[in-house]
Amino acid sequence: MQRYDMFIDGESRKPAGGEWFPTDNPYVGAPWAEIAKGGEQDVDDAVTAAHRALHTGPWAELTASARGALMRRLGDAIAADARRLAELEVRDNGKLFTEMFGQVSYVPQWFHYYGGLADKIEGTVPPMDKKGYFAYTKKEPVGVVAVITPWNSPLMLLAWKIAPALAAGCTVVIKPSEFTSASTVELVRLFHEAGLPPGVVNVVTGFGKDVGAALVGHPLVRKITFTGSDATGRHINEAAARDFKHVSLELGGKSPNIVFADADLEAAVNGAVSGIFAATGQTCIAGSRLLVQESVHDEIVGKVVDLARTARMGDPMDEHTQVGPITTPAQYAKVLDYVAIAQQEGADLALGGRAAARPECGSGWFVEPTVFTGVRNSMRIAQEEVFGPVLAVIPFKDEDEAVTLANDSRYGLGAGVWTSDIGRALRMADRIRSGTVWVNTYRAVSYLAPFGGFKDSGIGRENGISAINAYVEEKSVWINTGAPTGNPFVLR
Ligand code: NAI
Ligand code: MG
DSSP: EEEEEEEEETEOOOOOOOOEEEEEETTTTTTEEEEEOOOOHHHHHHHHEEEEEEHHHHHSSOHHHHHHHHHHHHHHHHHHHHHHHHHHHHHHOOOOOOHHHHHHHHHHHHHHHHHGGGGGGGOOOOOOTTEEEEEEEEEEEEOEEEOOOOOSSSEEEEHHHHHHHTTTEOOEEEOOOTEEEEEEEHOOOOOHTTTTTTSSEEOOOSSIIIIIIIHHHOOOEEEEEEEEOOOHHHHHHHHHTTTTOOOEEEEEOOOEEOTTTTHHHHHHHHHHHHHHTGGGGGGOOOOOOOEGGGHHHHHHHHHHHHHTTTBBBBTTTSSSOOBBSSSHHHHHHHHHHHHHHHHHOOOEEEOOOOOOGGGGTTTTTOBOOEEEEEETTTTTHHSSOOOSSEEEEESSSHHHHHHHHHOOOOOOOOOEESOHHHHHHHHHHHOOOOOEESOOOOOOTTTTTOBBGGGGOOOGSSSGGGGGGGGGEEEEEESSSOOOOOTTOOOO
């Protein structure tokens, strides 16, 4: 079995505790590699290296333009190896090769875009209101950043965090998900082959309660950026608050995908299916609540069920496969639990609702695409994130009711609106409380467009120019150009 070590201070590093743990291939339902089990000592080594690289040595001395040029080379290095990295991700998280290759091939754009931004992080010269003073502002790297990532899209979500962090001049310590660490270790190795100085990007693999908690609590870490569950996000936020650390949190959702009777119904059906069955529903932006206007409810449900019924399951490496396995045994159990909960709550099962026993699914952790109708928005199946291929369909009468249902959620990450009425599209976009609203499309992301959550879906935005602000401290510098020093006992 292949063994993955950590990467600290520019070199491959064995865990101080001398232990490795297995990581599974969800399609086979068995381990395929071993990952270094990091602990407090490894975290301290990595943070110390990152802190040193932040203040001394080649990274600290690079001009912003040179930093940007280096970042563009990192992007090129990823592009050159995208196929191998995507294959690693598929082996480790079971998502489709077509999806992961698409994502990994897109990742270089984050390094090109934020590399381009590295020398445009400008300060200001405020027009002073006091005579005899000149002031300017500058933006400095916030410090060592702890980057904690989940298993569903390991490298893409990592890029969303480390590209702006590096552009801002920060150094980072990454803690990838214990379920999908291999691609991150390989990426960091690639970065060093491409000329990244030691200590700038470090990776400590292991478990959340050991490595994650130690990173969050480390006194030299100034910022934590996290994507994952709201439970862990809350924990991190509380721990970070004790030491006044900066946090960015992206915590998933229960996103409404809203179909009006005036929509292009074929497109809406495609959007509904892509919202919940693409990526086997294991995505923070899953359109897990399908809100359908009453007059087209039965037609939409019929078409969604027909399309989902024919989805091909099986080997995620096969380009014809449409629905792959669930990444972890715990997640597999959780998805099946929610199916049982929905049935106890009185929802009607219109499709699926069980583990897939198809021969092409082998011994992998597959759940049949599942559709529940007759769902009330107060049910747990409509309020809690399942993170699997389970759709809850809820009918609505009119625009007002659609808005009320959409916003009756503690989450607010994404929303889809399907309509041919531009006025309605704009009204809905105004009224829905979520970080992203897609009109007549779903599940689109870009390095250019800010992404993040309202309410329990998180704190802060990733992507776009303003994401850089999450990785800088702004400083004001005041210079007396001739103002009298005067009375020392009053504010100047
Ligand atoms: P998680 O939120 O526990 O894990 C995410 C990352 O946080 C992993 O790297 C993990 O090791 C780390 N972590 C865990 N405990 C930590 C702690 N105390 N301090 C610091 N880091 C810690 O999520 P998990 O267990 O992988 O999945 C559970 C649920 O989370 C899923 O069922 C799904 O609902 C949700 N989820 C949401 C994602 C999103 O994109 N928003 C991604 C993955 C999962
Ligand atoms: Mg795995």
